[in-house]
Amino acid sequence: MSQMTPPDAIKEDSMEKQKQMISANFHELAQAPQQGRKVVSTFVPGNINELLMCFDMARNLPEINALQNGMRKKTGRMIMEAERSGHSEDVCTYVKADLGMMAQGNIGPTGETLPKPDLLLLSYTGCFTFMKWFELVREQYDCETSMLHIPYQGDGTINENMRDYVVKQLREEVIPTLERVSGVKFDIDRLREYMRESAKSEEDLVWVLQTAKNRPSPIDAYFGGVYYIGPIFTAFRGTEDASEYYRTLRSEIAERLEKGEGPITPDGEMKDEKYRLVVEGPPNWTSFREFWKMFYEEGAVVVASTYTKVGGVYDFGFRHDPDHPLESMADYCLGCYTNLNLPSRAEMLSNYVEDYQADGLLINSIKSCNSFSAGQLLLLREVEKRTGKPGAFIETDLVDPRYFSGANVKNRLESYFQMINQKRGGGFSEGVAA
Amino acid sequence: MNNFQNGGSAAIVDRCRRLFDDLEFSEVREWKAAEKGRKVIGYMPVYVPREIIHAAGMLPVGILGGGDQLEVIQGDAYYQSYICRIPRSTIELGLTGRLDVLDGMLFPSICDVIRNLSGMWQLMFEDKYVRYFDVPQNYARDIGGSYYVNELKQLLSDLEKLSGKQISPDDLWKSIEVYNENRRAIQDLYHYRAKRPWKTPSPDVYLVIRAGMVLPVEEHTQLIRDYISAVEKEEQVMRDNCRVVVSGVFCEQPPLNLIRSIEMAGCYIVDDDFMLVTRWLLEDVPTSGDPLENLADGFLNHSNETSAKYVPVTSDKGQYLVEAVRKNQAEGVIFAAPSFCDPALLDRPMLQNCLAEENIPYTAFKYAENSGQMQPIREQAGTFADSIKLWSA
Numbered sequence: 001m002s003q004m005t006p007p008d009a010i011k012e013d014s015m016e017k018q019k020q021m022i023s024a025n026f027h028e029l030a031q032a033p034q035q036g037r038k039v040v041s042t043f044v045p046g047n048i049n050e051l052l053m054c055f056d057m058a059r060n061l062p063e064i065n066a067l068q069n070g071m072r073k074k075t076g077r078m079i080m081e082a083e084r085s086g087h088s089e090d091v092c093t094y095v096k097a098d099l100g101m102m103a104q105g106n107i108g109p110t111g112e113t114l115p116k117p118d119l120l121l122l123s124y125t126g127c128f129t130f131m132k133w134f135e136l137v138r139e140q141y142d143c144e145t146s147m148l149h150i151p152y153q154g155d156g157t158i159n160e161n162m163r164d165y166v167v168k169q170l171r172e173e174v175i176p177t178l179e180r181v182s183g184v185k186f187d188i189d190r191l192r193e194y195m196r197e198s199a200k201s202e203e204d205l206v207w208v209l210q211t212a213k214n215r216p217s218p219i220d221a222y223f224g225g226v227y228y229i230g231p232i233f234t235a236f237r238g239t240e241d242a243s244e245y246y247r248t249l250r251s252e253i254a255e256r257l258e259k260g261e262g263p264i265t266p267d268g269e270m271k272d273e274k275y276r277l278v279v280e281g282p283p284n285w286t287s288f289r290e291f292w293k294m295f296y297e298e299g300a301v302v303v304a305s306t307y308t309k310v311g312g313v314y315d316f317g318f319r320h321d322p323d324h325p326l327e328s329m330a331d332y333c334l335g336c337y338t339n340l341n342l343p344s345r346a347e348m349l350s351n352y353v354e355d356y357q358a359d360g361l362l363i364n365s366i367k368s369c370n371s372f373s374a375g376q377l378l379l380l381r382e383v384e385k386r387t388g389k390p391g392a393f394i395e396t397d398l399v400d401p402r403y404f405s406g407a408n409v410k411n412r413l414e415s416y417f418q419m420i421n422q423k424r425g426g427g428f429s430e431g432v433a434a
Numbered sequence: 435m436n437n438f439q440n441g442g443s444a445a446i447v448d449r450c451r452r453l454f455d456d457l458e459f460s461e462v463r464e465w466k467a468a469e470k471g472r473k474v475i476g477y478m479p480v481y482v483p484r485e486i487i488h489a490a491g492m493l494p495v496g497i498l499g500g501g502d503q504l505e506v507i508q509g510d511a512y513y514q515s516y517i518c519r520i521p522r523s524t525i526e527l528g529l530t531g532r533l534d535v536l537d538g539m540l541f542p543s544i545c546d547v548i549r550n551l552s553g554m555w556q557l558m559f560e561d562k563y564v565r566y567f568d569v570p571q572n573y574a575r576d577i578g579g580s581y582y583v584n585e586l587k588q589l590l591s592d593l594e595k596l597s598g599k600q601i602s603p604d605d606l607w608k609s610i611e612v613y614n615e616n617r618r619a620i621q622d623l624y625h626y627r628a629k630r631p632w633k634t635p636s637p638d639v640y641l642v643i644r645a646g647m648v649l650p651v652e653e654h655t656q657l658i659r660d661y662i663s664a665v666e667k668e669e670q671v672m673r674d675n676c677r678v679v680v681s682g683v684f685c686e687q688p689p690l691n692l693i694r695s696i697e698m699a700g701c702y703i704v705d706d707d708f709m710l711v712t713r714w715l716l717e718d719v720p721t722s723g724d725p726l727e728n729l730a731d732g733f734l735n736h737s738n739e740t741s742a743k744y745v746p747v748t749s750d751k752g753q754y755l756v757e758a759v760r761k762n763q764a765e766g767v768i769f770a771a772p773s774f775c776d777p778a779l780l781d782r783p784m785l786q787n788c789l790a791e792e793n794i795p796y797t798a799f800k801y802a803e804n805s806g807q808m809q810p811i812r813e814q815a816g817t818f819a820d821s822i823k824l825w826s827a
Contacts, residue, residue, distance in 0.1 A: 088779040124571060128546045131744050132780035138748055139784060147571055147744055154552055154566025165581035169572055342553025367516045370776060375550040377512050
């Protein structure tokens, strides 16, 4: 089937639905100025989409622009443009892709011009670079900036002081700023309604991600997972569209599960599940398909990943709570994956390896992202120590094609699969290069 | 305690140099051993309220990496090539037992690398007190201020448990006063250097300030005062150097040779952002009222600007650097940033834009704490100095 069917023919309904949603959002953004809609730019982790929708604002997410441009192979030139104008080769390539895109006319991934934001909502969650990113961007836009600072879970817990701090910022600074910029009065019941909708999507997403505990896994929780998190991590959480998307996705996965099918890949269903991995770190976007292929060609499926928790950790029970809207919004922000300390991350990864019956942990270490990357080599040791399962480490980047070396990554993966085989005591598997 | 008057500034600088070179923290060990029950708390850049540590009867010790004399073997195994040097050398110090003298470590909010190092420390040194010291990026008194006061209370309570000593408001007042005095002394030294940089070579000033990372604060204040008195009595030849501000050196420290090279290349450093913890608060903290509220107020309203802090008003961004140039009559800025330092390198283009608008010349390079080759730095700084001398009106 996979040989006969071109990749776009095997897209499921949920994929088509998501594609339409993303295109529609880029179009909405492009049209916003003509339609008199205000535009807010904000980041994925700790995004407060439900609140922003209360003010009828169009939502622009710079990381999504960068990754979409990366998948379309446009970011190399953008990054070089930013470096030519004085930005260091050492810093985050999402930032440079964004600045390069602006320098080249701010044409978005779908070819439409992205509007000038009316507000930069700096949700400083789990990543120091976000703060500098919007300081850099606001120099060019000269628009209002509102800061939502999310304290870090340094001791692995959320305490009252942290929650109160976030709620106060929301109540006393962010909401009044949104009211002023948008001209729309805040309606908490509207917020509750969106949050109720969010919780539905969250429930379905968790169900989908946890189907990977089955053998074979009906999903790939990393390469497929990045599609599954798309709506809920971005401009759609809290919308009926998102709820519908997750309902559809859930029924598709339920069907695959019932039939005992493996995950859908760009080349069709992955039939023979040989390796089950937990993956830590974001994917590479510029060679996303090539990267994914290195896994499914070897029969490797990712059963759990941390990147799919970067815009919200839902699998331990958190749901947006319409009865305590601001407090639960604070907890959401505080609980995003990169806001967790290293011991919490080590525990989460070890539990994933155990709970999802994985063969081991693979870390894709991203040059651009110190928030993820600093400390990952220790995480690898910790998880190996706690689970007794072998780990492996590869290095790529988010959207800088110069830092994706396909041959090196493939070599390392092949060695890793050999290692897993040896660990199982089964020798070398067929088709794995020696 | 020590009398350096007879040996002049050279004797003081020699002592500071010995402290700087001593990666075993011998004097800290001696301080700790001198009295039973003494405790030592390490802290990393960029700022912690040392007053609270002092009030608990503990010695705050600045941990600024391993410099260029430490061979990093184990530390490198914990980091990818694209991460700066300071965490790896700090881990090396920890794993080789050099930091055993510390009873705890504070990791301030400066960047994701130091933030994550706090968690690594929790995993690697389980018997030690470890705290990620978060600070507000919201500066409203009732919002960020209230959050920060509670963070200070938590730190205070932790240190009380660790030391077994209740910290009274009176203890805090006394500690605030000794740190006010220390900041005044450092400010005097900086003012003195800005006026007579030929009498206060920057490598010497650096060592004198750096001594404050390991000495008890009272001793350090006296040492600075002694140094100023000593240099006042000494004659030095004034060279035809240009005057520069050095920016970006607030975390991983450059080798001493780099500071020397800048000066040898024809640049007097008249201001810098080395060891900002010593100059973070720009005014005396009042010694009446609620001490923690006052420390918080100092942080929110009277603290230094650096890349680790959010600047709410766009037009304020970088103005501190322009002001530093004006106030110290500098002729240019040298941006020296550690390789892979997110705060310094992300900030740099914005700061450069501010300088360009004011027609202030600048140059920029990167370093690592273990950089060995100074010739390129000397050439770049020398060319910069020449261009200022030749072309500035």
